[in-house]
Amino acid sequence: MSLTAPxxxxxxxxxxxxxxxxxxxLGGTLTGRLPNAMAPVAILLWATASGSSIGFGGLLSALYRLSSALAQPVKGRLMDRHGQSAVHLPAALLNSALLVALPLAGPCGGAGLATAIVVTGGLTTPALEAGLRALWPSVLPEPRLRHAALALDTGTQGLLYIVGPLLVTALASAYTPAVALAATAALGLAGTATVALAPPSRRWRPEQPQSQDAAQTSQLATPGVLLLFAALTGVGFAIGSLNVWSIAMAEHHHQDMLAGIIPAAFSISSFLGGLIYGRRTWPGTTTRRLIIATGAFLAGWLPLLALLGPYAAIAAVAVPGAFLTVVVACAYVTTDALAPAGRTSEAYAWLILAIGAGQSAGTALAGRLAEQPLASAALPAAGAAFALTILLAARRRLGPTAQRQRGRHRRPLPGRHSTP
Structure with missing residues (x-):
């Protein structure tokens, strides 16, 4: 009689x-997060249509992105203390109202009022991404389903930055930038309400420590967590520098469409890679998969150093794109294992901020080196190499032993660390 399990x-x-x-x-989160890709473009178009310089419009767009990213950990901490609906709904209402009010800033208060509205609007963007990641364990207790949902969730994020700018441009062209801002506000409010009013979000409360030694392990900023987030800034750096490199490629080859096609190829490949990753379980620990995927992410950028032509470049960026979702999904699972009970939403928010900070740094440096083809092409690989180096150095702090030490006061979920 065989004892092998089917x-x-x-x-x-x-x-x-x-x-x-x-x-x-998932649908509500994607809809509610679509304004994250729409609002910066809509703000830029509104500013230039109102007579401001493109430089001022770009500043407003950057301030919106920056303030939105910096406020993520604060909103994550608030969710861990007060629940999701109590944070999501007020943030969405205020954010939507400010986006709709922005067109009134020109005639009423000028540049100063516009800047204040944009910064406050960024600070009040709902932390839907961190919130959704915190909901998966309660919505999908089965580890294999949760693994697939996380891969699907992570893989679809890049598509927002294809659809969002296209939708804003279409609305601004057909109507006005003010209409694009109003549509952005409406989508954000509708998506957030869909999530915040759902029973899992309304009922969600963070897992609480259950042992006397919880106070000793309640610190979030441990060496393992900090090293993981540092590595993710390298991943973000690669993504941010890619966007500028694609513009430089478009200018060098006199093909404007490359500026959109190359990032789109990267994002679509990330989505497809996530679908493949989520359909099956994989051997080894999460830390091992994270390091292997990051190594493949790095290897995928190396062909860019050959200064490829347009078609080869489009094909080349699909390789690192295919591994991006795997890297991020494994990073979320590792964060969940290392974060103390009651602070998972905040930990996810810091992870999001780490990637966003890396993107900003990559974009800034790539802009300075855009006229140097080899240096510009090397930046994505440099960011990925930084990430891999940090992960290799930190692998003992991220592995199962460190996870058990950090998570000894947490209520284990079936198969929590073995499947995703």
């Missing part, structure tokens, strides 16, 4: 999306 049934995305509340939460 193979587990294959995970399908229809099973994931058919689970209670999954489609609503």
């Amino acid at each position: 193979p587990a049934p294959r995970i399908t995305y229809s099973a994931v999306l058919g689970s209670p509340y999954v489609a609503r939460l």
